[in-house]
Amino acid sequence: MPLLELKDVHTYYGNIxxxxxxxxxxxxxxxxxxxxxxxxxKTTTLRTIQGLLKPRQGSIKLRGxxxxxxxxxxxxxxxxxxSPEGRLIFPAMTVLENLELGAxxxxxxxxxxxxxxxxxxxxxxLKERMYQRGGTLSGGEQQMLAIGRALMARPRVMLLDEPSMxxxxxxxxxxxxxxxxxxxxxxxxxxxxxxxRLALRIANRGYVLETGEVVLTGSGAELLNNPAxxxxxxxxx
Amino acid sequence: MQQxxxxxxxxxxxxxxxxxxxxxxIIYIVLLLGQPAGxxxxxxxxxxxxxxxxxxxxxxxxxxxxxxxxxIALGYTLVYGIIELVNFAHGDVFMLGTFISxxxxxxxxxxxxxxxxxxPWWAALLGFIPAMAICxxxxxxxxxxxYRRLRNAPRIVALISAIGMSFILQNIGxxxxxxGKLATVSPQLQWLSVLGTNNAxxxxxxxxxxxxxxxDLLFPPQAATTxxxxxxxxxxVQATMNAIIEATLAASVEESPAESVLAEETPAxxxxxxxxxxxxxxxxxxxxxxxVTTEGEAMAEAVEEQPAEVEGAIEEAQAEATxxxxxxxxxPTPIEEAxxxxxxxxxxxxxxxxxxxxxxxxxxxxxxxxxEELVPAEDVVAAGRIRITLKDVLVIxxxxxxxxxxxxxxxxxxxxxxxxxTAQNRDAARIMGIDIDRIIALTFAxxxxxxxxxxxxxxxYNGTAVFTMGFxxxxxxxxxxxxGGIGNITGAALGGILIGILAAFSDQFFxxxxxxxxxxxxxxxxxxxxxxxxLGQEVGEKA
Ligand SMILES: Nc1ncnc2c1ncn2[C@@H]1O[C@H](COP(=O)(O)OP(=O)(O)OP(=O)(O)O)[C@@H](O)[C@H]1O
Ligand SMILES: [Mg+2]
Numbered sequence: 214m215p216l217l218e219l220k221d222v223h224t225y226y227g228n229i230x231x232x233x234x235x236x237x238x239x240x241x242x243x244x245x246x247x248x249x250x251x252x253x254x255k256t257t258t259l260r261t262i263q264g265l266l267k268p269r270q271g272s273i274k275l276r277g278x279x280x281x282x283x284x285x286x287x288x289x290x291x292x293x294x295x296s297p298e299g300r301l302i303f304p305a306m307t308v309l310e311n312l313e314l315g316a317x318x319x320x321x322x323x324x325x326x327x328x329x330x331x332x333x334x335x336x337x338x339l340k341e342r343m344y345q346r347g348g349t350l351s352g353g354e355q356q357m358l359a360i361g362r363a364l365m366a367r368p369r370v371m372l373l374d375e376p377s378m379x380x381x382x383x384x385x386x387x388x389x390x391x392x393x394x395x396x397x398x399x400x401x402x403x404x405x406x407x408x409x410r411l412a413l414r415i416a417n418r419g420y421v422l423e424t425g426e427v428v429l430t431g432s433g434a435e436l437l438n439n440p441a442x443x444x445x446x447x448x449x450x
Numbered sequence: 451m452q453q454x455x456x457x458x459x460x461x462x463x464x465x466x467x468x469x470x471x472x473x474x475x476i477i478y479i480v481l482l483l484g485q486p487a488g489x490x491x492x493x494x495x496x497x498x499x500x501x502x503x504x505x506x507x508x509x510x511x512x513x514x515x516x517x518x519x520x521x522i523a524l525g526y527t528l529v530y531g532i533i534e535l536v537n538f539a540h541g542d543v544f545m546l547g548t549f550i551s552x553x554x555x556x557x558x559x560x561x562x563x564x565x566x567x568x569x570p571w572w573a574a575l576l577g578f579i580p581a582m583a584i585c586x587x588x589x590x591x592x593x594x595x596x597y598r599r600l601r602n603a604p605r606i607v608a609l610i611s612a613i614g615m616s617f618i619l620q621n622i623g624x625x626x627x628x629x630g631k632l633a634t635v636s637p638q639l640q641w642l643s644v645l646g647t648n649n650a651x652x653x654x655x656x657x658x659x660x661x662x663x664x665x666d667l668l669f670p671p672q673a674a675t676t677x678x679x680x681x682x683x684x685x686x687v688q689a690t691m692n693a694i695i696e697a698t699l700a701a702s703v704e705e706s707p708a709e710s711v712l713a714e715e716t717p718a719x720x721x722x723x724x725x726x727x728x729x730x731x732x733x734x735x736x737x738x739x740x741x742v743t744t745e746g747e748a749m750a751e752a753v754e755e756q757p758a759e760v761e762g763a764i765e766e767a768q769a770e771a772t773x774x775x776x777x778x779x780x781x782p783t784p785i786e787e788a789x790x791x792x793x794x795x796x797x798x799x800x801x802x803x804x805x806x807x808x809x810x811x812x813x814x815x816x817x818x819x820x821x822e823e824l825v826p827a828e829d830v831v832a833a834g835r836i837r838i839t840l841k842d843v844l845v846i847x848x849x850x851x852x853x854x855x856x857x858x859x860x861x862x863x864x865x866x867x868x869x870x871x872t873a874q875n876r877d878a879a880r881i882m883g884i885d886i887d888r889i890i891a892l893t894f895a896x897x898x899x900x901x902x903x904x905x906x907x908x909x910x911y912n913g914t915a916v917f918t919m920g921f922x923x924x925x926x927x928x929x930x931x932x933x934g935g936i937g938n939i940t941g942a943a944l945g946g947i948l949i950g951i952l953a954a955f956s957d958q959f960f961x962x963x964x965x966x967x968x969x970x971x972x973x974x975x976x977x978x979x980x981x982x983x984x985l986g987q988e989v990g991e992k993a
Pocket of ligand 1: 226229249250252256257258
């Protein structure tokens with residue numbers, strides 16, 4: 214049974230049909246990437262999984278349990294967390310408070326301190342800025358905080374929405390290294406990226422989304438070599 | 451922010467300067483309209499010169515009223531912080547809180563030897579519990595019914611819903627008093643008589659704490675002013691006068707030369723008191739007694755030295771009382787408003803009843819005003835001595851405790867952090883796994899509980915409950931919240947105290963009936979010149 218499975222998911226914004234029957238799955242321990250151009254519906258997909266948007270039709274299952282009927286906080290409690298598009302750091306709260314909020318739904322309070330230390334070991338920059346307000350962090354630091362905060366939930370599957378957005382190339386490489394590390398340590402990851410090349414390189418499998426529909430799927434390497442993908446997303450001819 | 455309106459060379463005026471230019475017409479209007487609004491500088495200077503301690507006294511009164519305003523303002527600011535809605539019904543939740551407080555005290559009311567109604571202090575402290583709990587529930591229900599579904603609707607829609615809710619609550623407050631009629635049904639329901647028989651009339655609280663001056667207890671004044679309880683307890687100016695005369699006669703037999711120095715000042719001070727310098731606090735009628743007695747005592751003392759002047763003073767007091775009676779009649783009493791708004795006009799029987807109710811309430815209001823007028827008279831006796839009562843102490847301490855507790859809760863607890871998170875970014879809060887519906891309900895519950903506490907504080911301090919009181923209180927509290935920076939907890943506390951002091955000074959030095967206008971002026975000025983308030987932060991950094 215896949216860890217996360219979407220079947221024929223339709224999501225609307227009012228009358229706008231944003232997801233037109235999206236289906237895909239993520240197995241335990243995988244990195245799966247969702248690529249597609251602007252407005253393809255990647256963010257919409259992640260928000261729908263998280264319960265921030267309710268699909269009008271279709272099913273989303275986590276280890277066989279239906280998520281579409283649950284409220285977002287219940288979905289978090291079942292092990293889905295995300296680093297959202299735009300990072301959405303709490304600007305008036307310290308780095309530490311932001312991290313603590315990431316663990317809001319956890320029952321094992323005693324391990325939280327240990328996990329904060331773990332996040333700090335991944336991102337030493339955050340430790341230096343522990344008591345600084347989130348709003349005063351640089352874009353890169355905010356991205357680290359968003360990922361760290363998502364980790365604090367000890368998720369079964371972590372959704373990452375464009376973690377490379379707006380970062381200097383060297384920082385992008387660093388973040389992708391950390392994503393790989395996290396995955397090796399056992400976190401399942403669903404990665405949404407504009408930077409298709411990087412994403413497909415670290416992903417086990419990928420799905421190509423176009424105007425709300427999955428048009429192509431395959432392993433990371435397959436998609437990297439697919440001529441259509443090359444033309445549309447990798448800037449090659 | 452350098453937004454230039456005109457780029458044509460020399461005359462570059464930016465927005466900021468333009469706003470300050472706007473200040474000129476406002477100052478002009480204040481000076482122009484100031485006169486009728488009580489801005490009579492000569493009188494103000496006279497008043498202060500005759501007794502500078504009056505400033506300190508008004509500061510204390512302002513602080514106590516400000517503490518209450520601050521507690522109400524917290525409700526506005528918390529709710530605004532979390533869902534960007536001005537909860538117009540909040541003032542009315544406070545009004546219901548005052549009624550609930552009155553009902554909570556009702557079963558414990560006993561008659562004092564002076565014939566007044568009183569309730570034990572512990573009943574008031576216990577009364578905080580139902581007042582806060584019920585108001586919390588009411589506020590949560592309001593959110594559920596009137597706001598939750600509109601959370602993603604345009605803001606104006608929720609605002610209109612809030613105004614509608616305010617009307618509904620006001621009418622509930624008006625109808626609540628109908629239960630007063632049940633008092634005659636059975637002896638078990640006798641306690642409901644605190645609600646009276648006239649829905650719209652102001653209800654008096656029993657005395658919970660006296661007006662005794664703590665400073666007198668701590669540092670007894672040389673001249674003993676402890677001859678209380680001689681005169682009859684009757685909330686009536688004629689009786690007051692009788693008491694004065696009686697006391698005068700009584701004192702003329704006794705000899706108390708030691709007190710003559712103090713007494714000498716009395717008539718002069720009386721003259722200096724302009725009409726309409728009521729204290730900000732409408733005193734419950736029953737409390738007039740000790741004041742009257744003390745005044746009588748003072749008069750009595752005066753007799754020995756200058757009997758003629760005392761007579762003059764008494765006459766003057768009588769004249770003043772008459773004037774106030776006229777004033778009171780002019781003042782729009784809550785009853786008149788009620789008659790306009792809520793009574794069906796086609797029922798002539800009802801109308802007649804209303805007319806009677808009007809009359810009764812007007813008379814009551816007159817009496818209240820007259821007795822308010824009598825309060826400063828005691829200050830006159832103790833000229834140069836300010837008065838701090840147990841009421842001040844209680845109200846301010848309760849406010850401080852509540853504010854500190856709230857701040858601690860919001861800063862340190864898991865739920866408090868969830869509240870702040872929800873206020874800063876609702877979507878991010880949901881991603882963290884925060885049940886924002888629950889957190890928003892919690893915020894309304896806290897705001898409601900604070901409104902309930904403010905209701906009991908008002909009952910103890912000011913001693914009246916009227917179904918329209920939510921509007922004025924709400925206006926002042928909302929202004930306080932905006933002044934401090936809406937969404938900011940510390941700001942609400944600061945704003946509340948500032949508005950309370952402003953109101954007290956306006957009541958004392960300008961005119962009671964213009965106080966709300968001054969408060970409105972502050973609101974407008976703040977919104978024009980500093981919309982983020984005194985402690986306002988950048989957008990997104992609220993709570
Ligand atoms: N709040 C909204 N209201 C209406 N339409 C929306 C809203 N959010 C997204 N859409 C529309 O839904 C479609 C999918 O948007 P989505 O944000 O999921 O795209 P995306 O794949 O994440 O794009 P990007 O790479 O630019 O982030 C777009 O056509 C977009 O215009
Ligand atoms: Mg997106």
